[in-house]
Amino acid sequence: MTLTIDAPAHVGEAPGGPRPLNTPVVLEVKDLKTHFSLREGNVPAVDGVSYRLYHGRTLGVVGESGCGKSVTAQSVLRIVPRPGKIVGGEILLHRDRGNGARETVDLTSLDPTGKEIRAIRGNEIAYIYQEPMSALSPVHTIGKHITEVIKLHQKVGDEQARAIAIDTLRRVGLPRADEVLTRYPHQLSGGMRQRAVIGIALACRPAILIADEPTTALDVTTEAVILDLLRALQNDLGMAIQIITHNLGVVAEMADEVVVMYLGRQVEQAPVAELFHNPLHPYTKALLKSMPKLGRKTAERLESIKGMVPDPFSIPKGCAFHTRCPYYLAGTACDAPEWREVTPNHWVRCSRAEELA
Amino acid sequence: MATVMDPPAAPQVKVVDAAQPQPDDLLVVNDLSKFFPIKKGFWGKVVGYVRAVDGVSFNVKEGETLGLVGESGCGKTTTARLIMRGYLPTSGEINFRDAGLGWVNVAALDSGKLRQVRRNVQMIFQDPYSSLNPRMTLREIIGEPLLVNNVAKGKEIDERVAELMRFVGLPPDYMVRYPHAFSGGQRQRIGIARALALRPQLVVCDEPVSALDVSIQAQTLNLLQDLQEQFGLTYIFVAHDLSVVQHVSRRIVVMYAGRIVEFGNADSLFLDPQHPYTEALLSAVPTKDPTKRKQRIYLSGEVADVTNPPPGCHFHPRCRYAVDLCKTAVPPLREVSQNGSSHLVACHRAEELDLVGVPE
Numbered sequence: 001m002t003l004t005i006d007a008p009a010h011v012g013e014a015p016g017g018p019r020p021l022n023t024p025v026v027l028e029v030k031d032l033k034t035h036f037s038l039r040e041g042n043v044p045a046v047d048g049v050s051y052r053l054y055h056g057r058t059l060g061v062v063g064e065s066g067c068g069k070s071v072t073a074q075s076v077l078r079i080v081p082r083p084g085k086i087v088g089g090e091i092l093l094h095r096d097r098g099n100g101a102r103e104t105v106d107l108t109s110l111d112p113t114g115k116e117i118r119a120i121r122g123n124e125i126a127y128i129y130q131e132p133m134s135a136l137s138p139v140h141t142i143g144k145h146i147t148e149v150i151k152l153h154q155k156v157g158d159e160q161a162r163a164i165a166i167d168t169l170r171r172v173g174l175p176r177a178d179e180v181l182t183r184y185p186h187q188l189s190g191g192m193r194q195r196a197v198i199g200i201a202l203a204c205r206p207a208i209l210i211a212d213e214p215t216t217a218l219d220v221t222t223e224a225v226i227l228d229l230l231r232a233l234q235n236d237l238g239m240a241i242q243i244i245t246h247n248l249g250v251v252a253e254m255a256d257e258v259v260v261m262y263l264g265r266q267v268e269q270a271p272v273a274e275l276f277h278n279p280l281h282p283y284t285k286a287l288l289k290s291m292p293k294l295g296r297k298t299a300e301r302l303e304s305i306k307g308m309v310p311d312p313f314s315i316p317k318g319c320a321f322h323t324r325c326p327y328y329l330a331g332t333a334c335d336a337p338e339w340r341e342v343t344p345n346h347w348v349r350c351s352r353a354e355e356l357a
Numbered sequence: 358m359a360t361v362m363d364p365p366a367a368p369q370v371k372v373v374d375a376a377q378p379q380p381d382d383l384l385v386v387n388d389l390s391k392f393f394p395i396k397k398g399f400w401g402k403v404v405g406y407v408r409a410v411d412g413v414s415f416n417v418k419e420g421e422t423l424g425l426v427g428e429s430g431c432g433k434t435t436t437a438r439l440i441m442r443g444y445l446p447t448s449g450e451i452n453f454r455d456a457g458l459g460w461v462n463v464a465a466l467d468s469g470k471l472r473q474v475r476r477n478v479q480m481i482f483q484d485p486y487s488s489l490n491p492r493m494t495l496r497e498i499i500g501e502p503l504l505v506n507n508v509a510k511g512k513e514i515d516e517r518v519a520e521l522m523r524f525v526g527l528p529p530d531y532m533v534r535y536p537h538a539f540s541g542g543q544r545q546r547i548g549i550a551r552a553l554a555l556r557p558q559l560v561v562c563d564e565p566v567s568a569l570d571v572s573i574q575a576q577t578l579n580l581l582q583d584l585q586e587q588f589g590l591t592y593i594f595v596a597h598d599l600s601v602v603q604h605v606s607r608r609i610v611v612m613y614a615g616r617i618v619e620f621g622n623a624d625s626l627f628l629d630p631q632h633p634y635t636e637a638l639l640s641a642v643p644t645k646d647p648t649k650r651k652q653r654i655y656l657s658g659e660v661a662d663v664t665n666p667p668p669g670c671h672f673h674p675r676c677r678y679a680v681d682l683c684k685t686a687v688p689p690l691r692e693v694s695q696n697g698s699s700h701l702v703a704c705h706r707a708e709e710l711d712l713v714g715v716p717e
Contacts (some may be wrong), residue, residue, distance in 0.1 A: 016659040064570040065541075189659050190429075219597065221656045224641035228653065246571060249643030253650060272647040290575035292604035293645055293713040294627060301582065302604065304575035308540055 003031070023055040026094055026127075026207050026240045027076070032108075033088035034068075034075045041313040045084065046070040047264040048339075053208055053240040058231075060255030060272065061244045062287075066309055068264040069244045073210045076242075077121050078112040095124060123153040126201035130213035132193035136185040141194050142169075143181030147202055153204045154186055164203060171236075172199040173229055191222035191242065198229065205237060212244045227253055248291055252276060257345075260284050263310070263320040266339065270346040280342060280353040282325050359474055378452060378460065383559060383591050384417040389449030389464070391435055395664060406649060408663045409435040411615035412449070414690070417559070422585070422592040424606030424623065426599060430660050433614040437561045437595045439464075441480055442471055453478065456558055476506055480553040483564035485544035489536040495522070495547060496532040502554040504554075521550040524587075525580060542573035546580065553584065561593045566601060599642050603627055604675070611635050613687075614661035614671040621700030628714045629692055629704045631675045636712040649716075668703070678710055 017339065034046040046068040053059055061069045074080045076091055091107040110117045121127075129135035136145060146168065147161040156164065162181070169177035172195045185193055193212065201209060211230065215223035227250065234241055243254050249274065250259055258275045260268040268281040279285045289303040307324045310316055318335035322328040334353035341347050342354065350356075360540050378385045390413070395451045410432040418424045439446050442463050451463040455474050455668045463474060479502075482488035489498055490695055499521055500514040509517050519529035525546040536544055545565060562581070566574040578601065584590060596602045602609060602623075611619040611634065619632040621688035630636045640654045654677070670676070673683040682705050690703040704710070 064572060191659070221428060221638060221641040223643070224653050225655060227643070228655075229535065247643065248571070249645055252645055252647040253643045255647070276645075276647050287571055290572055291645060292578075292600040294600045294603060294639070294642055301579050302575040304579055305572040308542055308573065309570070 019056075020056040023057060024094070025052050027053040028092040028094065029072070029076065029089070030092065031089040032072065032075055032091060033086065034071050034080055034084055035087050036084045038083065043049050043312045044264050044315065045312070046075060048089070049259075049261070049264075049266055050089075051259055051266075051269065053242055054256075055207070055235065055240055057256045058234065058241040058243060058254050060251035060258045061242060061261060062236045062246065062248060062251050062258060062308055064246060064263035066263070066312060067261040069261050070212055072261075073127070073212055073242065073244055076107065076210065077125060077127055078107060078110065078117050079121075079127075080112075088313035093120065093124070093208075119153070122149050122201075122206075123204045124206055125208045125210065126204070128197055128201050128209065128211040128214045131215075131217050132190065132197045133185065135197050136193065138185055140184070142183055142185065142188070146181070146200050149200055150203050151220060168199045168203045169196070171233065172196075172202065172302065173225075174199070190218055191225065194218060194222070194226055195229070198226070198233075202233060206239055208240045208242070209234075210242045210244070213246070214243065216245070216247070220282070223250075230254070248287065249322075260287070263315050264310070265320060266347070266349065267321065268346075268348045268350075274343075274346055278305070278346075278357070280346065280348045280357060281321075281350045282356065283321050283329055327356055362563070375656055378416070378454070379418075381418045382416045383419040383454050385450075385452040385591075386416070386436075386440070387414050387452065388637045389413045389436070389439060389451060391439055391444055392447045393433075405664055408615050408666060410439065410446075411663075411666075413617055414449075415610050415614075415617065415620055417591060417593060418607075419591055420585075421559075421588055422594050422605050422606045424602035424609040425593060425595045425612065426597065426602050426609060427612035427623040428597060428638075428660060430614070430663065432615040432663075433612050434563055436612070437480070437563050437593060440479045440559075440561055440593065441478060442466070442475070442538065453559070472506075476502075476555045477558045479555065479557040479560050481545075481548050481552045481560060481562045481565045481577075484546055484568055486568075487543050488548055489544055491536055494533055494535055495527075497667055498536070498547060499550045500530075502551060506555060508555065517554070521554055524553065524584065525550045540573075541569055542577060543646065545569060545573075545577055549577075549580065549584070553588070553590075556588065557590070559591045559593065561595070563595045564597070565594075567596060567598060574601070581605070599627070611638070614666060615663050616671055616703065617701070618672065618703050619700055620690065620702075622698065625698035626700060629696050629698050630712050630714045631695060631700050631707045631710070632704045633678050633710065634672050634715070637675075639715055640713070642715075651716075670703070680706065 030050050032046055032049045036043040036045055049058060049072055063069045063100050071080060075086055086108050093105045094102055094109055097103050143165060146165040150164050152160040166177040166180060169180055174180050174195050204244050215226050245251060255272045258270060262283050268284045279288055286305045292302060305324050310323060316323050319337045322334060328334050337349050337351045339349045341345060389410060391410040392402045392408050395405040395407060397404045410479040413436060429435045438444050440451055442603045449464060453461055453463050455461050455477055461474060496518050499518045503509040503517055504515050506664045518532055522529045527546055566577050569577060594602060594605050606623045609623050611618055613634050619635045627639060630639060637654045637656050644651055656675045658675050661667055667674050670683045670688050673679040688703045688705045690701050692699055693702045
């Protein structure tokens, strides 16, 4: 038996609207380097990534598999799987000290199993996993999952934890929340499970929510509902969201700013409208062109990027994309492109960005 | 619950009369159903049926790509597997124009004839990791169909495999390697080469690109298109990604909870949908333009439970246009012409509704 949500059918409110501007920075990642040292060689999964998360705003991180987008997020939470190690850079969490005073913690300096990071993880910074079924334990009820995180981070008793849990589940759109608390993950549908996972992430009102492919495992109608839910919760709670995805459509729907990654590095970063209407890096351009568009057919063939993502043990020297780039000129600045700001807030790592624009 | 216990009921949905295949048809599926029994207890008593595919009819024309879309559990993969005779249909006909045997009903073939027909109907699978045997080299994987069908032997197999690998853009030197040495995109090419080994007439592609990265997806779709032109292949393309399906298909079938809700020309179906479910599905697709974030239609509740489907139109509990008639009478799939486009639609109110498609 699966539970069903029986809310009335309705047309969703128009998303978007005015987005908050000039909000405070809550997380600052500076020149982060996370490497995996394996017997076969060193894999620079994240190699000098910098970005900022702002209160109430959404950063989209896009890239293909192996570009380091998930490892970046795992580094922030200090849950990089072994043998991965942060070998350089800073991750600065700017937080309120209660009385309005701000303090800054460098997460890279914390012990990954220590008390401090555990107080932050799941509390100030929450994480939503891609696959809701594997993020939940099959032998525990939803109630157990959610009250665990509440009791871990807040000084509350069983009764109060339950009340917070019910309130949170209502907020993520699960009616009959008290009933859902007694259910096991397998008794819920995919969409409800993902709502429950979001509920667990939001139970402690995090300042930062990192969502790693939150809708990839879901059907398109469920995906739409979950994305709208995340946006509505952001408006309510004012959290910063970092959404990691390979789906440019999800980015177009959700993000305020976008980071495009390729082989562990940022190749382009810009406000979302700028990135979609005026992409500068050949890789971003190719990604946008290779997506089929809904609507009247424009071309018989899709533009594709030649070749495939190179082996992580032998990342091409200089511009990592040069092996697949149609505009590569050997012996020029292409061999060492700099990360530079071409127009305000529009960053790119391509020496030929202007002439190709 | 009495109806659930009965053996599969006579199909309620009468669709276009497909008894007379047109000359350009390659496959005509007529009133196809697959009900999986739900068994309980020691004696395996049948307590109900999962009505995975419930009276589906459509035709596939030679040389075209027919898209099959819908959400998980809508029966699109079951339909694909029925066409392969991976399952024995509960009822209905699958008429296929075999190059050697002429028109045959795949649903009722004996195993000898089925073997012959299967040479002409091949499948490409979704997951390029689990669909290739890790203990077989590429030569064995791609050459196996040739071997078991006695098409080629010994050295000749090597030649044919090399040729197939060149067609799909893999260097023939890799023939001696095992699948683990290849990336997802390359593995999918291996799967395509295997499917083409016997020069089939019809290729059923079950979510062939959904496990691949965006840039590899485009390469694979282009490859499938090139091969279609080169060998005159006909594709049935099953996928949940509407933009991919629209890109590759000439005509599209939209399924919901085991039934076809709409069937029509790819472009007009998406620009001008006539079934409320198609409209909702299209509105859920994320926009590709951040300045055009749009209003969306929410579908409340969950996909209809096919073990105990709602009476009448399966979609009515989630449909914002539903009236009393929709709760009792199953809407037949019928031709509706509106705004210059004509689709087959299973909706009582198709003519009166003015639905929104993808903005141009």
